Amino acid sequence: xxxxxxxxxxxxxxxxxxxxxxxxxxxxxxxxxxxxxxxxxxxxxxxxxxxxxxxxxxxxxxxxxxxxxxxxxxxxxxxxxxxxxxxxxxxxxxxxxxxxxxxxxxxxxxxxxxxxxxxxxxxxxxxxxxxxxxxxxxxxxxxxxxxxxxxxxxxxxxxxxxxxxxxxxxxxxxxxxxxxxxxxxxxxxxxxxxxxxxxxxxxxxxxxxxxxxxxxxxxxxxxxxxxxxxxxxxxxxxxxxxxxxxxxxxxxxxxxxxxxxxxxxxxxxxxxxxxxxxxxxxxxxxxxxxxxxxxxxxxxxxxxxxxxxxxxxxxx
Amino acid sequence: xxxxxxxxxxxxxxxxxxxxxxxxxxxxxxxxxxxxxxxxxxxxxxxxxxxxxxxxxxxxxxxxxxxxxxxxxxxxxxxxxxxxxxxxxxxxxxxxxxxxxxxxxxxxxxxxxxxxxxxxxxxxxxxxxxxxxxxxxxxxxxxxxxxxxxxxxxxxxxxxxxxxxxxxxxxxxxxxxxxxxxxxxxxxxx
Numbered sequence: 001x002x003x004x005x006x007x008x009x010x011x012x013x014x015x016x017x018x019x020x021x022x023x024x025x026x027x028x029x030x031x032x033x034x035x036x037x038x039x040x041x042x043x044x045x046x047x048x049x050x051x052x053x054x055x056x057x058x059x060x061x062x063x064x065x066x067x068x069x070x071x072x073x074x075x076x077x078x079x080x081x082x083x084x085x086x087x088x089x090x091x092x093x094x095x096x097x098x099x100x101x102x103x104x105x106x107x108x109x110x111x112x113x114x115x116x117x118x119x120x121x122x123x124x125x126x127x128x129x130x131x132x133x134x135x136x137x138x139x140x141x142x143x144x145x146x147x148x149x150x151x152x153x154x155x156x157x158x159x160x161x162x163x164x165x166x167x168x169x170x171x172x173x174x175x176x177x178x179x180x181x182x183x184x185x186x187x188x189x190x191x192x193x194x195x196x197x198x199x200x201x202x203x204x205x206x207x208x209x210x211x212x213x214x215x216x217x218x219x220x221x222x223x224x225x226x227x228x229x230x231x232x233x234x235x236x237x238x239x240x241x242x243x244x245x246x247x248x249x250x251x252x253x254x255x256x257x258x259x260x261x262x263x264x265x266x267x268x269x270x271x272x273x274x275x276x277x278x279x280x281x282x283x284x285x286x287x288x289x290x291x292x293x294x295x296x297x298x299x300x301x302x303x304x305x306x307x308x309x310x311x312x313x314x315x316x
Numbered sequence: 317x318x319x320x321x322x323x324x325x326x327x328x329x330x331x332x333x334x335x336x337x338x339x340x341x342x343x344x345x346x347x348x349x350x351x352x353x354x355x356x357x358x359x360x361x362x363x364x365x366x367x368x369x370x371x372x373x374x375x376x377x378x379x380x381x382x383x384x385x386x387x388x389x390x391x392x393x394x395x396x397x398x399x400x401x402x403x404x405x406x407x408x409x410x411x412x413x414x415x416x417x418x419x420x421x422x423x424x425x426x427x428x429x430x431x432x433x434x435x436x437x438x439x440x441x442x443x444x445x446x447x448x449x450x451x452x453x454x455x456x457x458x459x460x461x462x463x464x465x466x467x468x469x470x471x472x473x474x475x476x477x478x479x480x481x482x483x484x485x486x487x488x489x490x491x492x493x494x495x496x497x498x499x500x501x502x503x504x505x506x
Contacts, residue, residue, distance in 0.1 A: 034426075035425075035426075040471045040472075040473075041471075043471035043472065044470055044471040047470070047471060071497055071498060071499055072499060073470055073475075073499055074470075075497075076447055076477070076495075076497050076499055077425065077470070077475055077477075078425060101395070122393060123378075123393060124394060125394035125395045125396075126394065133403075136403055140403070140404050141494070143404075143407070144407045144408070144422040145422070145425075145495075147407075147422065147425060147426035148406075148407070149379065149391055149392060149393045149406040149407055149426070150392070150393045150394045150406070151394070151404070151406065152392070152394055152396055152400075152402060152404070152405050152406075153402060153403040153404035153405075154402045154403060155402075155403050164397070165396060165397055165400050165401065165402045166395060166396060166397065167395055167396070167397055168395060
């Protein structure tokens with residue numbers, strides 16, 4: 001069966017949803033402000049005769065109708081990086097600031113990591129972790145190509161992440177962009193739909209709970225944890241958030257994203273979720289002509305040591 | 317400076333501390349602080365970029381320099397323990413422990429815009445050949461031999477491309493294999 005059909009009850013226009021999922025995605029690049037401002041990139045595209053279209057909700061994104069950005073000067077100089085539009089959303093939600101201590105738990109191949117580094121003005125400490133050594137080499141390649149110097153790359157299981165290599169014991173912010181069943185990327189890679197199984201959804205949701213839990217534990221009270229996936233499956237989204245709301249000192253916070261989104265859901269398959277789940281964002285392909293996505297923002301509310309209180313205590 | 321309790325002695329059994337290829341060690345400030353023989357100092361690194369390319373010390377001042385792998389100096393702008401055993405800290409920056417120090421392509425790409433000397437400016441056809449990894453004669457260069465920054469003009473400003481080795485009237489591209497690109501060929505340039 002096509003796994004997308006199980007989500008039809010969640011969308012406003014079933015036909016538009018399925019039709020959008022069936023269309024290939026345009027090639028999109030993000031400009032890398034560590035190397036060049038969007039205006040300079042635009043001038044270089046013009047000089048080089050490269051067709052591009054701006055993305056109306058983000059001045060650093062360009063759609064390239066002619067496809068792959070791999071063979072032009074702006075790419076060679078690390079001014080641009082191929083990155084799907086929705087993939088920039090968790091970085092926007094995280095809103096990392098120069099000088100902060102930031103964790104990216106599942107960082108490879110580094111599109112979101114390098115976006116966060118640029119938001120930090122390449123200052124502060126950005127710990128980019130991944131458990132897959134092969135994918136880490138792609139991350140290192142991308143980080144160096146884009147001129148990132150504030151990234152520390154670690155190869156750990158994020159569920160047991162150790163801060164021993166660092167002279168601090170908590171992060172200001174963490175991005176938890178977990179491995180998932182990836183139906184939202186079907187416009188790029190339709191194979192994800194053929195390989196989909198419910199067993200895999202449940203197994204991977206268990207891993208996500210562990211990774212998100214550890215990220216909350218290593219973030220300071222008042223700090224921000226952003227959770228994101230590219231799946232529509234509530235088992236991997238709202239159910240994972242429900243788990244940490246019940247077990248860790250954190251709360252879902254309200255935040256805006258610059259495109260059309262739908263609220264997280266409070267009911268699925270006989271299960272009820274916390275009403276605050278509506279503060280999360282679901283992104284469906286037919287609303288903005290993008291991939292599918294899920295993004296939530298949490299605030300850590302109490303010291304990680306006691307683990308008891310879930311209300312009140314906030315910023316330092 | 318080793319405070320992790322590991323044995324700092326050499327593989328050959330001698331007592332002097334040596335470079336450990338599996339971890340990052342911060343460079344000593346000056347020769348007087350040097351414990352590991354042959355390790356470059358922070359002062360030498362800053363002086364080298366200033367002497368060779370005219371890059372002002374203030375540009376590199378905020379950064380930490382580390383050695384991992386003999387002679388391989390990394391540049392990092394964050395916090396980490398010293399020593400530190402992780403996959404990467406910042407980017408590979410400079411090859412030392414050899415007669416002529418060699419900057420990495422990425423170092424030149426990131427910091428080369430601050431250079432005021434030993435920068436060879438290439439025309440569009442030359443730039444395309446250079447980034448494809450080709451060697452080529454550049455007869456007009458009358459500056460230093462050795463490692464130069466190759467640059468070209470793009471959207472109104474000079475932009476560094478990578479490291480070239482200039483010898484006997486020839487500029488040898490040192491763009492690593494994985495980064496070579498057939499960029500100019502799209503425009504029908506040779």
